[in-house]
Amino acid sequence: MGSHPYADVFVSEIWQGAVSAFWLVVTLDSDLLEITLRSLQVTLTAVLIASLIGMPLGAFLAVRRFRRRRATVAILNALMGLPPVVVGLVVYLLLSRAGPFGVFNLLFTPTAMVVAQVVIVTPLIASISHQAIRELWAQYHDLLISLNATLIQRTATLLFDARRALLTAALAGFGRAIGEVGAVMIVGGNIDHATRVLTTAIALETSKGNFALALGLGYVLIALAVAVSLAAHLLSRTERSGTW
């Protein structure tokens, strides 16, 4: 009994995609290199900024008691599900000529893509950080109060000691940002040699029916995400036995 013809086509596309990816990487295709580096640059910048905002925010929400704190945490958690396309639209309106930040001429630049990704990723990083730091705060509370640690010292201690969990938060943010297409397409415009990144290139190649190349770029994107995650874990030695 022969296999279904569509299955053959599917397997063929997957295989051709792998071959395309292989040749793109082996030949150090200049276009691939350019959009890969831009993807990394935009995403890493966005994750760095989002971490600088989200991690202290998560720690603050864990340590500080104030009115409507629970509501704030609930809103933060809800913002994790922000639709990227809507974020892209709002950032587009803010950065467009008629918008309040139009004077900076940022629309259709990598900076605009960074801004959109920061908006998308910050709630995710803040929320995961908050969860991790809240648990640590429950353990450390009595000790830090006993030692008269100030709010800043408490926050710094928790951020430092929760660094492994915070790395996970940052990697979750990286994963979301590197694979994001809707917002960066709107605010970046997918302009060749200017704002094209891996995800928008995949969308473009797919729309052109160039599935093998699109799949090839997809493989590169997956490899990139996995490589960054592994590198982060290796650098921070999270899996080394006997250490925290």
Place this chain on the structure above:
Amino acid sequence: MVSLLPLKIENATVRAGGRTLLGPLNLTLDGGGTSALIGPNGAGKTTLLRLIHGLVRPRDGSLAWHVPVAHARARQSFVFQHPILLRRSVLANIGFPLRLAGVRRPDATGRAKKIAADVGLSDHLAAPAMALSAGEKQKLALARALITEPELLILDEPTANLDGRSKREIETILKKAIAGGMRVLIATHDMGQAERLADEVVFLFHGKVHERGEAAGFFASPQTPAAAAFLRGDILE
């Protein structure tokens, strides 16, 4: 420098979850010596220690230190029954209070190494604190408490669930601190430990100071039926 003690607790009450955990309680803690806080489970020993250290607030009544209350806690150290250890090395844990107090890292490290040697943790300085045994963890907590040279050392069941050897090592460290003039307040279930360490005993029952007296006298002839029953090992309710 003005002494931290005496501490005067007057009609202090601690309540939580709609029930009274402690008090109304009156107690004066003078300078010098070691006081053992004993009593059955639920008598309020831990709550009293936490009240004194400022980890819980009285619902009624007052605590008056000989110094402004804002400065009182910085001159005490607290050792918890279950050591709270930072996710750091042994050395970093011991030096942590000094770093919080603004002591420069080399100085804090030097003092931490010295006190680690005093408590027998020199071989574990670089090890993660969580990798230590239960006895070593409590010694680490004690070293961290002693590094600031507190005027009042508060210990909440510091040797509960430890083996005999660890208990003896911790008591040796405590005796050294006591000999150095440190005021110690220790809650313990271990009557032998109370006899070995304490100058006086405060017997708590139903959240109140039921009996208080010089240690040898208390253990030889307790004055109240409840204290006598407790020492006999009777179940108190």
